[in-house]
Amino acid sequence: MKKVDQEKGRIEQMDIARGMGILLVVLGHNHVCASGTAIFLSIYSFHVPLFFFLSGLFHKRQASLTKDICKRAQKLLLPYFATGLVFAFYKVLESPEIAKMLFFGIAWGAGGSGTPISFLYWPPVWFLTSLFLTQVLFSALQPAFSKTPVGLRVLASALFLMVGVWYLHTWGVTYFPNTRILPNEIGLFWNLDLLPATIFFYWLGWECGKESNMFHVITIKSSFLSLIIYGALYAGFFFLHLSNGGEAWALDLNRRQYGHFLITTLGAILGILLTLGISNWLAICASPPVRKALAYIGMHSLVILIFHDFFQQQATQIAVVLSIPAWATNTVTLICGTGAPLMMSFIVLQRIAWLRKIYGVPEFKKT
Numbered sequence: 001m002k003k004v005d006q007e008k009g010r011i012e013q014m015d016i017a018r019g020m021g022i023l024l025v026v027l028g029h030n031h032v033c034a035s036g037t038a039i040f041l042s043i044y045s046f047h048v049p050l051f052f053f054l055s056g057l058f059h060k061r062q063a064s065l066t067k068d069i070c071k072r073a074q075k076l077l078l079p080y081f082a083t084g085l086v087f088a089f090y091k092v093l094e095s096p097e098i099a100k101m102l103f104f105g106i107a108w109g110a111g112g113s114g115t116p117i118s119f120l121y122w123p124p125v126w127f128l129t130s131l132f133l134t135q136v137l138f139s140a141l142q143p144a145f146s147k148t149p150v151g152l153r154v155l156a157s158a159l160f161l162m163v164g165v166w167y168l169h170t171w172g173v174t175y176f177p178n179t180r181i182l183p184n185e186i187g188l189f190w191n192l193d194l195l196p197a198t199i200f201f202y203w204l205g206w207e208c209g210k211e212s213n214m215f216h217v218i219t220i221k222s223s224f225l226s227l228i229i230y231g232a233l234y235a236g237f238f239f240l241h242l243s244n245g246g247e248a249w250a251l252d253l254n255r256r257q258y259g260h261f262l263i264t265t266l267g268a269i270l271g272i273l274l275t276l277g278i279s280n281w282l283a284i285c286a287s288p289p290v291r292k293a294l295a296y297i298g299m300h301s302l303v304i305l306i307f308h309d310f311f312q313q314q315a316t317q318i319a320v321v322l323s324i325p326a327w328a329t330n331t332v333t334l335i336c337g338t339g340a341p342l343m344m345s346f347i348v349l350q351r352i353a354w355l356r357k358i359y360g361v362p363e364f365k366k367t
Contacts, residue, residue: 014054016291017279018298021050026308026337029124031316032330041241044250044257045264046271048127049201051301053272055131056205061139068139072132079359080128081106083306087122110187111254124309126254130191134198138206145203157203164196165261172256187256194253201268227277234270241267297338303349303359304341311340 024047027033033040062068084106092099111126145153172193187193241249249259251268258264283291297304315336319329349355356363 012291012295013276013279013283014057015295015298016282017050017275018054018301019294019296020275020279020298021047021054022297022301022304022308023338024050025124025305026312026334029309029312030330030334030337031326032334036247038242041247041250042238044247044252045238045241046251046268046275048253049197049251049268050272050275051127052131052134052198052201053205053208055135056138056202056207057209059135059138059142059202059206059209061142065139069136072135072139075360076128076132076135079302079306080109080125080132082358084122084125108186109190111191122310123254124305126187126191127305130194130198130253133190133192133195134202137195137199138202142206150207153203153207157200160196161200161265162196162261164193164200165258167193167196168256168258193256197253197258200265201272204269224281227274227281230270230274230277234267234274237263237267237270297342300342300345300361303345303361304338306359307341307344308337312337 024043027039028043028047033043062071084102088099088102088106091102109126109129111123111130148156191198247257247259249264249267250257251259251264279294282294286294312333315333316329319332324332345359345361349359349361350363
């Protein structure tokens, strides 16, 4: 089996890892993933850091910072604003006041958990502005980082993360003067408050991709024994988290929740390693249909990220009207959250050049 698609220059294991990650994102926004449950504590320990890690793993800066910013804006901000503005203009017909708040929320570009300023009506898209800001900052820092000894890089990244977690635990839960606005509810402009966390996992991915030996260990040469070790270590973290009770170590960046600086970070790293170990095992041992399906989902992870929550909400409303049992509702909405964006991509986005460019989907090829 080929590990790398020579025509597209893609590594199958990484597409599978993205596919697994985006399925966890969809599941994390499903009603079956209720706050405090075991499935919630598992997913919300590593699934978002996984995407920052994978993006950092293949980070390549353009010749100039200006070109680098333009390229990343086209890939991340174009679908963000295109989707957001269309949705906001649609809301104008329903409620001008809601639309007004949405326009402001789109410009603010943050996630958050409780106010219209957070673009609450389309919450998953906070990731796009966050990843853009993270990539641009890292591109600006990369020349200096490349010349800095690895020990200093580790120290600087760890200290930056520590300061960021401290902020989320202190000023992030303090009301703005004379208001009832919590920074953790709306997030700072374009997720500036999340940069210490996102840049840490992005840097960690870049660090692994920079060292060829490390890159091959976590992508291609990872053995079944490695998978067993990763699984055992993550299981240890997970059961300690369960026994600890509550969400003390949970990691929900959209809600500005970062548990224990050291333990939560370690759990995220173990979850990332376990995902990469499983994706490598699947690339080697799984049947071709399973591999191709997961890789296909991974290649369309951006479309799924943007549209899955919308389709899950619509499916939930229909299920409520039809009085479908909870377990069936959760199953149907999960399928819709994944399948509907894929169908939309296959039927519409892949076949229209300008939409294909906006959402970065592969070109549809007739056979």
